[in-house]
Amino acid sequence: MINFEFNLPTKIIFGAGEIKRSGALAARLGKRAIVVIGQGSVKRHGYYDIAINSLRESNVDFLTFEGVEPNPRSTTIDRAGVIAKKEKVDFLIGLGGGSVMDATKAIAVRALADYPVWDFVRGENGGRPRPIIHALPTMMIPTIAATSSETDSGGVITNWERHEKCAIFSPHLSPKITIIDPGLTVTVGKDTTADGAVDIISHVLEGYLSGDPNAPIQDRFSEGIIRTVMEFAPKAIDKPDDLGARSNLSWCASIALSGIVNSGRGGNYPIHLLEHSISAHYDISHGAGLALLIPPMMRFTGKAVPQRLESLGRNLFFRTKINAEGTIILFEKWLESIAKKITFGEIGIDNAKFEAMADDIIRMYGGNEGCIVNPRPIYKKDIIDIFESVA
Amino acid sequence: MINFEFNLPTKIIFGAGEIKRSGALAARLGKRAIVVIGQGSVKRHGYYDIAINSLRESNVDFLTFEGVEPNPRSTTIDRAGVIAKKEKVDFLIGLGGGSVMDATKAIAVRALADYPVWDFVRGENGGRPRPIIHALPTMMIPTIAATSSETDSGGVITNWERHEKCAIFSPHLSPKITIIDPGLTVTVGKDTTADGAVDIISHVLEGYLSGDPNAPIQDRFSEGIIRTVMEFAPKAIDKPDDLGARSNLSWCASIALSGIVNSGRGGNYPIHLLEHSISAHYDISHGAGLALLIPPMMRFTGKAVPQRLESLGRNLFFRTKINAEGTIILFEKWLESIAKKITFGEIGIDNAKFEAMADDIIRMYGGNEGCIVNPRPIYKKDIIDIFESVA
Numbered sequence: 001m002i003n004f005e006f007n008l009p010t011k012i013i014f015g016a017g018e019i020k021r022s023g024a025l026a027a028r029l030g031k032r033a034i035v036v037i038g039q040g041s042v043k044r045h046g047y048y049d050i051a052i053n054s055l056r057e058s059n060v061d062f063l064t065f066e067g068v069e070p071n072p073r074s075t076t077i078d079r080a081g082v083i084a085k086k087e088k089v090d091f092l093i094g095l096g097g098g099s100v101m102d103a104t105k106a107i108a109v110r111a112l113a114d115y116p117v118w119d120f121v122r123g124e125n126g127g128r129p130r131p132i133i134h135a136l137p138t139m140m141i142p143t144i145a146a147t148s149s150e151t152d153s154g155g156v157i158t159n160w161e162r163h164e165k166c167a168i169f170s171p172h173l174s175p176k177i178t179i180i181d182p183g184l185t186v187t188v189g190k191d192t193t194a195d196g197a198v199d200i201i202s203h204v205l206e207g208y209l210s211g212d213p214n215a216p217i218q219d220r221f222s223e224g225i226i227r228t229v230m231e232f233a234p235k236a237i238d239k240p241d242d243l244g245a246r247s248n249l250s251w252c253a254s255i256a257l258s259g260i261v262n263s264g265r266g267g268n269y270p271i272h273l274l275e276h277s278i279s280a281h282y283d284i285s286h287g288a289g290l291a292l293l294i295p296p297m298m299r300f301t302g303k304a305v306p307q308r309l310e311s312l313g314r315n316l317f318f319r320t321k322i323n324a325e326g327t328i329i330l331f332e333k334w335l336e337s338i339a340k341k342i343t344f345g346e347i348g349i350d351n352a353k354f355e356a357m358a359d360d361i362i363r364m365y366g367g368n369e370g371c372i373v374n375p376r377p378i379y380k381k382d383i384i385d386i387f388e389s390v391a
Numbered sequence: 392m393i394n395f396e397f398n399l400p401t402k403i404i405f406g407a408g409e410i411k412r413s414g415a416l417a418a419r420l421g422k423r424a425i426v427v428i429g430q431g432s433v434k435r436h437g438y439y440d441i442a443i444n445s446l447r448e449s450n451v452d453f454l455t456f457e458g459v460e461p462n463p464r465s466t467t468i469d470r471a472g473v474i475a476k477k478e479k480v481d482f483l484i485g486l487g488g489g490s491v492m493d494a495t496k497a498i499a500v501r502a503l504a505d506y507p508v509w510d511f512v513r514g515e516n517g518g519r520p521r522p523i524i525h526a527l528p529t530m531m532i533p534t535i536a537a538t539s540s541e542t543d544s545g546g547v548i549t550n551w552e553r554h555e556k557c558a559i560f561s562p563h564l565s566p567k568i569t570i571i572d573p574g575l576t577v578t579v580g581k582d583t584t585a586d587g588a589v590d591i592i593s594h595v596l597e598g599y600l601s602g603d604p605n606a607p608i609q610d611r612f613s614e615g616i617i618r619t620v621m622e623f624a625p626k627a628i629d630k631p632d633d634l635g636a637r638s639n640l641s642w643c644a645s646i647a648l649s650g651i652v653n654s655g656r657g658g659n660y661p662i663h664l665l666e667h668s669i670s671a672h673y674d675i676s677h678g679a680g681l682a683l684l685i686p687p688m689m690r691f692t693g694k695a696v697p698q699r700l701e702s703l704g705r706n707l708f709f710r711t712k713i714n715a716e717g718t719i720i721l722f723e724k725w726l727e728s729i730a731k732k733i734t735f736g737e738i739g740i741d742n743a744k745f746e747a748m749a750d751d752i753i754r755m756y757g758g759n760e761g762c763i764v765n766p767r768p769i770y771k772k773d774i775i776d777i778f779e780s781v782a
Contacts, residue, residue, distance in 0.1 A: 003405060003406025004406065009400070220611070220616075228608050248392065
């Protein structure tokens with residue numbers, strides 16, 4: 001285990017029906033808020049009304065910013081940030097999926113700044129981004145089990161002009177309060193439920209394969225989350241209103257990147273880094289991109305650390321003896337069982353941009369060495385090979 | 392899963408050597424502190440000097456309160472609390488094992504009060520205890536892997552005149568900062584290391600057996616902690632300076648009662664409640680008492696929830712088929728492998744006080760029904776039977 005600092009400053013309220021406490025909880029953060037939402041599904045499903053009625057009951061004044069898109073655009077965030085600044089709100093409420101919550105965090109930064117939010121993501125000409133010195137407080141109400149944005153200190157936003165999708169991190173981005181109400185996720189469609197499940201698994205699998213191999217508690221927790229997701233995602237897909245299955249997925253999602261699993265193990269998120277480039281070029285869902293990449297990345301990294309995949313296989317599938325490839329094959333079968341596509345061809349993407357995407361990835365995340373940090377370092381040629389292996 | 396609130400306000404610094412940062416971290420909490428220690432082992436091993444030298448370097452002024460005993464006495468806490476009040480310290484530092492940290496929390500309450508600390512534990516004549524409305528901030532530096540006091544909001548203190556050992560809980564008791572330096576635990580003796588291991592296991596096993604059986608993530612995390620402790624405690628006992636083994640035990644200890652494992656599962660701590668009475672009468676170590684009680688309590692509760700012990704056995708011992716008794720027998724063998732005694736006779740206690748202890752337990756924790764809350768409720772007669780079964 002490696003030395004670490006762990007701090008989870010978010011107060012978590014978990015359980016079906018807890019959205020009704022939005023107002024009372026929000027009142028702890030201030031008197032005037034912006035409610036940030038996506039493209040209308042929270043209105044259609046009635047969640048928006050429950051939340052704002054609760055805000056009114058607790059005398060919390062609010063505006064609504066509607067229209068955060070999937071893979072939220074920096075331009076959208078700038079627009080909302082300017083409104084938050086002008087309207088002098090005390091805090092923000094993110095009601096929606098990962099895109100809405102990530103956008104809410106970025107708006108919280110932009111609301112206290114005089115610069116476009118992208119300045120805090122990437123500097124001009126490869127220079128350093130501006131430091132995040134403060135942000136408005138936020139309360140999150142996730143409507144999907146996937147991202148962990150509700151418990152972590154990061155957010156991912158997209159500069160569509162540049163086809164760049166990047167994460168920002170700061171302790172100032174940790175939500176003050178998160179209401180995880182699994183009842184809100186029963187309206188999530190089958191495909192999006194499956195995407196979320198893949199995202200959760202990736203959040204703990206990447207550290208498992210790329211981090212310190214001598215961190216057994218972190219490994220057991222990761223396996224526990226992966227096993228639980230593999231068991232309950234098919235149930236939630238099969239029966240969307242299975243609240244038990246939804247609750248397990250929601251809690252897995254929120255723990256996955258809370259710090260409790262990966263602290264002391266370290267590692268990197270190479271699968272996420274590769275995926276960000278795909279969804280910055282094609283605007284596919286994050287989970288769809290991850291499902292494509294997890295098996296070939298397991299094969300690539302497994303060449304350097306086969307014993308990690310053997311350990312994973314033993315603990316996930318209760319086999320006393322299983323090799324790395326056996327683990328990967330069983331995982332692929334599970335992906336197919338929840339109808340995830342595992343080749344680019346199946347989701348209608350040809351190899352035309354493989355090289356351009358590989359260039360983007362190395363430019364954005366390759367550092368001085370021109371490769372992604374991993375037990376087996378990932379160079380541009382490797383990325384193209386990985387893409388081609390699932391073309 | 393049941394609805395819950397989760398909040399872990401403690402900033403955790405983990406890793407060998409981190410004690411050297413005591414001063415810089417303490418300075419965040421104030422300028423003047425009391426360093427609370429036990430009966431001298433932290434001085435003998437040099438940990439006290441490292442900590443106070445670091446405090447001096449960071450210009451943190453301090454007094455030292457030495458002499459907290461195992462099963463810390465309310466009278467000792469009152470004495471320290473009066474000093475803290477008189478000396479107008481800003482915060483407290485608990486450097487030691489569970490007794491020292493629990494005492495430090497209770498001193499933090501007493502330092503801001505005008506009443507004996509026992510008033511906050513149990514009311515007179517069965518009345519309500521005084522509410523804890525505030526406490527001094529604390530920083531903890533555990534020297535043993537066992538208690539979780541470094542990350543939880545409770546403490547256990549003993550009224551020796553009454554032979555009562557009781558817990559206090561309050562959000563005000565959560566440490567602000569905890570430095571978990573596994574390097575400090577290499578001097579812990581074999582027997583105390585084993586006691587700590589049993590305590591950690593009990594902290595997650597009790598909720599496993601008594602809480603909501605439909606909380607799979609919590610179960611996987613519990614099994615992960617138990618497996619890790621069962622693997623690394625024998626290594627730390629065999630080779631006390633095995634820092635990897637010590638690190639795993641330390642992190643297991645701190646996570647066990649941090650809230651992350653038991654939130655959403657609920658349940659009770661019946662084994663701890665029974666044990667508190669034994670160590671309030673005989674002043675044996677907490678771990679020694681728990682080791683006696685875990686197997687017979689598994690048998691007692693297993694009659695009501697055999698499937699929980701089967702699930703535990705499958706996941707701990709990698710058996711596809713194992714019954715409740717099989718799980719208990721394998722666990723007993725493990726206890727014996729780390730030289731824990733599993734009968735009262737072996738630790739020199741006869742049955743003379745079995746009835747008196749059972750009376751104490753029911754009086755203190757029996758509530759209106761006169762029994763301990765458990766899937767199979769525990770009445771006075773049951774307690775005596777459980778004791779007799781391991782006489």
